[in-house]
Amino acid sequence: MKIEGQAVLITGGGGGLGAGTARALASAGAKVALLDSNIGNAISIAQEIGGIAIECDVSDEASGVDALETARSKHGPARILVNCAGIAPAEKIVGKNGAMPLDNFRQVIEVNLIGTFNLIRLAAADIMELPTLEDNERGVIISTASVAAFEGQLGQAAYGASKGGVHSLTIICAREFARYGIRVNTIAPGLFATPMLLGMPQDVQDSLAATIPFPSRFGTPAEYAKLAMSIIDNVMINGETIRLDGGIRLQPR
Ligand SMILES: NC(=O)c1ccc[n+]([C@@H]2O[C@H](COP(=O)([O-])OP(=O)(O)OC[C@H]3O[C@@H](n4cnc5c(N)ncnc54)[C@H](O)[C@@H]3O)[C@@H](O)[C@H]2O)c1
Numbered sequence: 001m002k003i004e005g006q007a008v009l010i011t012g013g014g015g016g017l018g019a020g021t022a023r024a025l026a027s028a029g030a031k032v033a034l035l036d037s038n039i040g041n042a043i044s045i046a047q048e049i050g051g052i053a054i055e056c057d058v059s060d061e062a063s064g065v066d067a068l069e070t071a072r073s074k075h076g077p078a079r080i081l082v083n084c085a086g087i088a089p090a091e092k093i094v095g096k097n098g099a100m101p102l103d104n105f106r107q108v109i110e111v112n113l114i115g116t117f118n119l120i121r122l123a124a125a126d127i128m129e130l131p132t133l134e135d136n137e138r139g140v141i142i143s144t145a146s147v148a149a150f151e152g153q154l155g156q157a158a159y160g161a162s163k164g165g166v167h168s169l170t171i172i173c174a175r176e177f178a179r180y181g182i183r184v185n186t187i188a189p190g191l192f193a194t195p196m197l198l199g200m201p202q203d204v205q206d207s208l209a210a211t212i213p214f215p216s217r218f219g220t221p222a223e224y225a226k227l228a229m230s231i232i233d234n235v236m237i238n239g240e241t242i243r244l245d246g247g248i249r250l251q252p253r
């Protein structure tokens with residue numbers, strides 16, 4: 001799909017990967033709406049790129065509905081959704097204080113999995129109503145899993161399970177939306193230089209980076225954005241989770 005002139009929704013647009021994608025899509029001529037629970041960060045990126053910031057908790061049904069309505073009223077209906085909102089707290093299933101509280105597990109599933117599904121269902125319902133473009137295409141949806149969907153580490157029970165769910169949803173959504181010309185794909189990043197990782201002590205960052213075969217450094221939001229742009233551009237990419245990870249395979253710890 002040609003990006004120029006399209007209305008785009010980016011959840012987590014105030015964060016690292018979402019902001020990188022917002023910059024790239026705005027440079028390519030898209031009208032970008034940044035949906036984030038951290039409205040301050042979303043506003044500063046929106047101002048930089050000439051987009052709009054909308055406060056939204058992706059895990060909340062009404063908040064998602066309101067956010068899409070606001071975006072639609074300013075930019076028209078979006079054909080492109082990029083799901084980048086997410087949280088990554090680490091906790092053992094049974095730690096020093098006993099079994100993990102169920103609410104801690106639930107919160108990660110709520111934001112990462114249910115939040116992703118919430119926006120997919122709302123965006124897809126809108127896109128289905130739009131006229132087709134070249135190749136009978138109507139829209140493109142990209143979500144963000146993680147390599148932890150496949151080899152989650154100790155402490156990643158909730159995070160890995162949530163990202164495994166995002167991966168599993170991908171082919172199911174792609175199959176259901178195929179007749180409407182909506183493609184659905186997922187990017188599974190390895191280690192990327194965003195506030196999520198850059199908050200760790202430098203020695204931890206260095207030892208993590210050393211585990212990446214090549215290139216032995218964190219990926220950048222611009223590199224994530226390049227893959228997102230390529231998925232949007234290439235109509236044959238559908239129903240797939242693509243690892244973007246420099247060849248890393250996470251170790252147990
Ligand atoms: N950085 C990495 O190495 C890495 C690796 C694998 C996967 N990921 C995934 O990539 C995505 C983006 O991560 P990032 O590294 O840019 O992190 P980040 O913390 O920089 O950005 C995440 C953004 O999501 C927003 N957010 C959190 N909860 C929300 C909610 N309920 N509703 C709306 N917005 C919410 C935050 O405010 C933040 O702006 C996440 O889903 C993360 O799990 C990141």
